[in-house]
Amino acid sequence: MALCTGQTSLFMCNSKNREKADRKAFLMRNGKMFLERLISSCNGNYNPIRSFSAKELERATNNYHYRNIITESSIFRLCQGVLPDRTISVMKFIDGSVFDAYDCCFNNIVFASQMSHNNVLRLIGCCLEVEIPVLVFESAEYGNLHDLLKRSYQSHSEPLLLKHRLKIAMEIANVFAYLHIGFSRPIVFRDLKSSYILVSERYVPKLFNFSLSASIPEGETYIDDGVKGTSGIVAPEYACTGYLNEKCDVYSFGLLLLQLLSTGEDLFNMGLRLNGDESFEMDFVKKYIENRGFNGIVDPRIIGDELLEHKLQSSFELAFQCQSASAEDRPTMIDVAKQIKKMYKSF
Template sequence: MMGSIMRKFKDKTDKRALMTRNGATVLKELIASSHGKYNPYRIFSAKELEIATNNYDEIKIIKQDSTYKLYKGFWQERLISVMRFRESNRDEHGSCINNIVYAAQMSHNHILKLIGCCLETQIPILAFESVEFGNLHDRILSASQPQIEPLLMKHRLKIAMDIAHALAYLHFGFPRPIVYRDFKTAHILFTEENVAKLFDFSLSISIPEGETHITTDTVIGTWGYSAPEYLSTGVFNEKSDVYGFGAFLFELLTGQIISDLLKAAHNLGCPLEEYFKKFIEDNSFTEIVDRIIIQDILCLRKEQQLHAYAQLMSECLKQSPIVAITYEPSYVQILCTPVDD
């Protein structure tokens, strides 16, 4: 009896200690990066999130990678998504705090909204708005999902523009630009079939005041999406995200994963931008376009949009690219023009 009481007392003491440590860390980082402006969020208990996910039932996994699993959850008659980091690596504590700090500052229709977090576990557990339709990587590049309608050209253009606005918001919507730093299709989730949300701020960082770039000794990110100049020098800024956006556009256009596209370019001895240009110069552009898009092009306006899309992609893949998604040159305006079905 005494042993049971002591264990319960110890559990409560441990939880208080973790909440104090995690809460202090989150508050410190929020103050440092958000200038005191961030969205309110709820503090969950560990038990509440266990119940919400049916004790983290594997059937409820929406997405997972080497650092975390994202679960479907149900809390107070509301669907939520629960992000639980693996506790085997201490580095994940920093990634988790980063997610809380940056997600708490976001107020954008195409960035996944943070609802709350649990601070009484070794690594905090995060709760977001519901995403039940998977990620873009699985949707278009790998998994066959016949129950979901194919992504036609109009859908892909909408996803591209929505995510472009989300990136522009990170770069220009805050006192200091936020570099997302790990842009890829696996980090684009769907709240409805074609409503895209940018997710996962594990590697995001703000450009320091008075600086135009950041230099790191260790290059981090995902191979294929990282800008060549960042890989060679360790120097990065918002334009590194623009290159990643260009790689994303290439995947969206071709229906192929970026690693396969890079291997094909490497076999020809050229960078990704030059590989794409070869198809333009040889008048064989449609050979690399996803067959679903080719079948969908039935009018001149759609063909114009396809070529405008290709031009934007080419600009983004250039070394030291222009911030095309913000300045909105003519080809971006064409992308924004609705097309009748």
């Protein structure tokens, strides 16, 4: 019995030593990668972030319990967590496609640590002692825009008013203008989705997930690193050439604006169901409005008078401009932000 107990103790001791060695190895590797990425991408400008231990974050999230999930994708989960002094949101990348998750994780660290904008989810720290670092953001105890739009169209839910939709659009447009002109090298977000925007009860949007973002090299006008992103939302010229620049974000924003103005049903799926082909959302929506007006596209509870219909028309026209097939015909995000601000202020 004593021998068995001794063997068990030895096994536990060896396991703890291996775990300690793994943590040290991960910390060294991730710390090296962290510094290299910051030096190459941030030009010395980034916000200091705090270091967290793996056990600290496991306790805060109840071991990343599913009930604490705020939103998730195929590559990460964003969970609510509670520390002794504050609430947090924790971004844990999903094991499986380790290479992709690892690269996406460091992209988030590098770009999120540079952000200083009220409508970007603020990075406050990370845990480097695990194979794929875990990121810690400010508290985000609210859902994403995609789910909010879905709920708002349900008959028993309170409708999301046009002024609130334009407020969200205006503030996200401001974020993208900030990404494009607020840094020495423009940052292209690349993969804009409504599920990557968190929205508070007061309709304050927070952009997060810089997994596929990239900086345009100094002296260049585009990035050439292959086509990445979600099918159906990437700009046509980027899909054909792999050349990425700010106008690709404008195109994706146009689709987001269409979604904000719609019933909450996914426009791409709606187009497939009615047209039977994979036509661009813009073409589908244009034809639909020409034939049927806003009925069926816009929640009828937010249409009340001619003034609102005029604002809707202006908003849709701006979305169509953003989704022009030619990048040269699209406005800049600064122009987009100014136009939406003018519409919103007119309320």
